Amino acid sequence: MPNCLVCENKIEPFMSFGKMPIANGFLIPAQFDNEYFFELKVGFCAECYMVQLTEHVEQEKMFHENYAFFSSTSNWMSKHFKNVADMIMSKYLNSESPFVVEIGSNDGIMLKNIASSGVPHLGIEPSSNVAQVAKAKGINTISKFFNEKLAASIVQEYGHADVFYGANVMCHISYLHSIMTGIKKLLKPNGTLIFEDPYLGDIIDKTSYDQIYDEHVFYFSVSAIKKLVEQHDLEIVNVEKLSVHGGSMRYFIANKDTRKIENSVTEQLEIEKNIGIHLKPTYEKLSISIEKSKDKLLRLLKSLKEEGKTVVGYGATSKSTTVINYCGISDELISYITDTTPIKQGKYSPGKHIPIRTHENFTANYPDYALLFAWNHSQEIFENERGFLKNGGKWIEYVPKVGLKE
Numbered sequence: 001m002p003n004c005l006v007c008e009n010k011i012e013p014f015m016s017f018g019k020m021p022i023a024n025g026f027l028i029p030a031q032f033d034n035e036y037f038f039e040l041k042v043g044f045c046a047e048c049y050m051v052q053l054t055e056h057v058e059q060e061k062m063f064h065e066n067y068a069f070f071s072s073t074s075n076w077m078s079k080h081f082k083n084v085a086d087m088i089m090s091k092y093l094n095s096e097s098p099f100v101v102e103i104g105s106n107d108g109i110m111l112k113n114i115a116s117s118g119v120p121h122l123g124i125e126p127s128s129n130v131a132q133v134a135k136a137k138g139i140n141t142i143s144k145f146f147n148e149k150l151a152a153s154i155v156q157e158y159g160h161a162d163v164f165y166g167a168n169v170m171c172h173i174s175y176l177h178s179i180m181t182g183i184k185k186l187l188k189p190n191g192t193l194i195f196e197d198p199y200l201g202d203i204i205d206k207t208s209y210d211q212i213y214d215e216h217v218f219y220f221s222v223s224a225i226k227k228l229v230e231q232h233d234l235e236i237v238n239v240e241k242l243s244v245h246g247g248s249m250r251y252f253i254a255n256k257d258t259r260k261i262e263n264s265v266t267e268q269l270e271i272e273k274n275i276g277i278h279l280k281p282t283y284e285k286l287s288i289s290i291e292k293s294k295d296k297l298l299r300l301l302k303s304l305k306e307e308g309k310t311v312v313g314y315g316a317t318s319k320s321t322t323v324i325n326y327c328g329i330s331d332e333l334i335s336y337i338t339d340t341t342p343i344k345q346g347k348y349s350p351g352k353h354i355p356i357r358t359h360e361n362f363t364a365n366y367p368d369y370a371l372l373f374a375w376n377h378s379q380e381i382f383e384n385e386r387g388f389l390k391n392g393g394k395w396i397e398y399v400p401k402v403g404l405k406e
Contacts, residue, residue, distance in 0.1 A: 002054045004045040005174055006228050013043040013054050014283040017326045021350035023213035023318035028347055042212055044283045048227040051200055051219040056174050076380045078109060080244055085113030092163045092192050101161045103146050104169030108134030115139050151182030160188040166195040171218045180232040193253040202247025206400035207289040210319035221277045222268045229253050238262040246376035294327050296402040301333040310367040313337035315374025316344045316356045325351040334371055338362035366391040375399050
């Protein structure tokens, strides 16, 4: 059995999704023969409660000059990060020399709000093509992987930070102890680490197994994060449940004994105890639910094919890679995937090589059914795609359960 990346105890895998390609590795036909695969297997640590992948892909294979995810393509996420920036500036910049650092700053979707207010800032984005977009907006950005060594150089050049922020990035990093050590060095004594990531409780509740893919090394709970940060003389002082990304948790972390611990922390720990987030049988039940979800989705797609219906995928997301490859969905079941991201269009999905086409292709010739891979943006999508429904189209959903949206 592999060792836990947080506490080094043995962890026991509870689910294998089989051989899986890079989730964001959209490719052209010339790359098909050399496509990289690894075993996507997830396990649970009974000592520190951290759920994690047991085989890890090198960072450079996932985050590079051709990274295919740009946060600013979603208007809803732009609003979300504007609210984050406002919160940071109104509540957490109390010093005369404020400084905000963001890890995994992507195309500057959050930091542009900090920058426009004239607050000193630094974005850390290892994918150089995405970092370049942020730089073009005038956002101070470096294209490196954050660790303890980089933290020391940032302090030397810029000084200590009031806030270290990360959104959907901390769970990507296998070397969390180096990250935490670096953050502790970088923050001012009364500074705050704020990060948000997909929440394990939602994955269990919704059977949203598509959150499990190569970039997501960890699946966080308040219970597991508490055990992690306590090893670094830090503590969780507040948590906030979010609806973004299909259910996320925002963690507020400070140096020990520097801040009042809010009731939200103890309340969420109690909720996790009640749902058994610390117990192995919880994950055994989850694996059974995942298998049932797969079987039901395949049956539905095959029956629609037999009826002669046209089905396409909606949203060439990282999450779709897990669903497509685990379920064995080929272009015989969904003829193409529509996506609005230019860098993905004209390419093929990882593993099963389903063509990715433009949104105009979708609207010009509506299919009978659309399999909603981008379900975490469903509200925004449903508002934008009223024409699909008026044309008689129907949505296929698989989270929280498989079926047709009526």
